Amino acid sequence: MNPFRFAAPQAFYPLAGAMVPWFGGAAALLAVVGLVIGFVLAPTDFQQGEVYRIIFIHVPSAWMAMFIYLVMAGYALLTLVMRARLSGMMARALAPTGALMAAISLWTGAVWGKPTWGTWWVWDARLTSTLILLFLYLGYVALVTAIEDPQRGDRAGALLLLVGVVNIPVIYFSVRWWNTLHQGASVSLTAAPTMAATMLAGMLVMSLAAWMYTIAAALHRVRSIILERERHTRWVRALAG
Amino acid sequence: MSELGTLGWALARDLKLALRRPGDGLNVLGFFVLSCSMFPLAVGPQREWLARIGPGVIWVAALLAVMLALPRLFEHDHADGTLDAMVASGRSLPLLVAGKLVAAWLVTGLPLIVVSPLLALAFSLPDGMLPVLLAALLLGTPVLLGIGAVAAALTLGVKAGPTLVALLCLPLYVPVLVFGAGAVEAGAAGLSPYPHLALLAAGMLAVALAAPPLAAQALRISVE
Numbered sequence: 001m002n003p004f005r006f007a008a009p010q011a012f013y014p015l016a017g018a019m020v021p022w023f024g025g026a027a028a029l030l031a032v033v034g035l036v037i038g039f040v041l042a043p044t045d046f047q048q049g050e051v052y053r054i055i056f057i058h059v060p061s062a063w064m065a066m067f068i069y070l071v072m073a074g075y076a077l078l079t080l081v082m083r084a085r086l087s088g089m090m091a092r093a094l095a096p097t098g099a100l101m102a103a104i105s106l107w108t109g110a111v112w113g114k115p116t117w118g119t120w121w122v123w124d125a126r127l128t129s130t131l132i133l134l135f136l137y138l139g140y141v142a143l144v145t146a147i148e149d150p151q152r153g154d155r156a157g158a159l160l161l162l163v164g165v166v167n168i169p170v171i172y173f174s175v176r177w178w179n180t181l182h183q184g185a186s187v188s189l190t191a192a193p194t195m196a197a198t199m200l201a202g203m204l205v206m207s208l209a210a211w212m213y214t215i216a217a218a219l220h221r222v223r224s225i226i227l228e229r230e231r232h233t234r235w236v237r238a239l240a241g
Numbered sequence: 242m243s244e245l246g247t248l249g250w251a252l253a254r255d256l257k258l259a260l261r262r263p264g265d266g267l268n269v270l271g272f273f274v275l276s277c278s279m280f281p282l283a284v285g286p287q288r289e290w291l292a293r294i295g296p297g298v299i300w301v302a303a304l305l306a307v308m309l310a311l312p313r314l315f316e317h318d319h320a321d322g323t324l325d326a327m328v329a330s331g332r333s334l335p336l337l338v339a340g341k342l343v344a345a346w347l348v349t350g351l352p353l354i355v356v357s358p359l360l361a362l363a364f365s366l367p368d369g370m371l372p373v374l375l376a377a378l379l380l381g382t383p384v385l386l387g388i389g390a391v392a393a394a395l396t397l398g399v400k401a402g403p404t405l406v407a408l409l410c411l412p413l414y415v416p417v418l419v420f421g422a423g424a425v426e427a428g429a430a431g432l433s434p435y436p437h438l439a440l441l442a443a444g445m446l447a448v449a450l451a452a453p454p455l456a457a458q459a460l461r462i463s464v465e
Contacts, residue, residue, distance in 0.1 A: 135412040
């Protein structure tokens, strides 16, 4: 079977519909497991006390906020180079979830910062660049919704995403570039993690839950976009009955 | 026509148009000076405060002033069909855009730099910081214009165009602002401003190479 068949919206629509419950169910299951590990099994941090437990939501959402933008940039490349219609729709479908993740990571960061640093907000490099990431998401959404012709909107948004993606490494390496209040990264691939194994497990399970949720939400959203975009075609009319 | 001729033609044409309508460039300059003058009225006339916030205020005002000029970059050419002719002409669209950008910088960017010594005086900037401010503006304003050209091209003919340009540009302007104002701050703190200026120069070279083809691509998306 030709896998590129599913690049056609008409073929992708039922496939996405079949996948949504699986990814959604996996997200719910993993979130329950992750929250139990994070809020019940993980030990209390000897420095920060119970307040550190917000990282089980904060870190996965911050990772997703950065990663979703990269995925959208990947779809942007497909839109501009291959002129694949579905990839523009996928980028649109991912954008609200990306903005949501950035907002959650900023909000949970503020909630953590108040008891730990004594302030809701500091103009630290990582906080600031996450805020800018949120603005980049909002700018993308504003641009693609302001342009009436959907094809032009997809391609204009794609170009904007590729310009904006240079911002992602700035976010990630800003910790090293500016030496500020924000604590350095505590998980890295080269050195042993400085946190307890249960904490790490909880965070990784919660990250997987965030992945599954993102996929389910994006697939669900892209189905609506496909229906709206293809409403004049015969197959959508047949579907509507 | 040679490559340089294409660029020169667009540059000469836009300069001629700007000279026939000098109001456009002067409005941007007026906005820059006026918005800077609002700050002492808002925060008080103490010299130490003004010297402290001066570089940042001048930079934010410059950034907003450049942004104000962006919608006009392609608007007239789009409205009277010149843009369609440019796209269809077979000439290199990136070079035509580059010519337009150089003209736009001469009309809007350069005047800001020329009046900024007066603003430095008004904000009692520390002695010796003026060359740093001028160098930073000289390197930074083309970056603002280059990034802005892409946003202006993407939003061409869109109803919410001008406000949308602000939403698209400002997040991308952050590094320019940080290094531009940072150069003067570093200098005032007794540190070397050269790392900031070097990063600005690198940004300018990258934008000089990338902005014309990207803006040309954006124009194609908008016009097609």
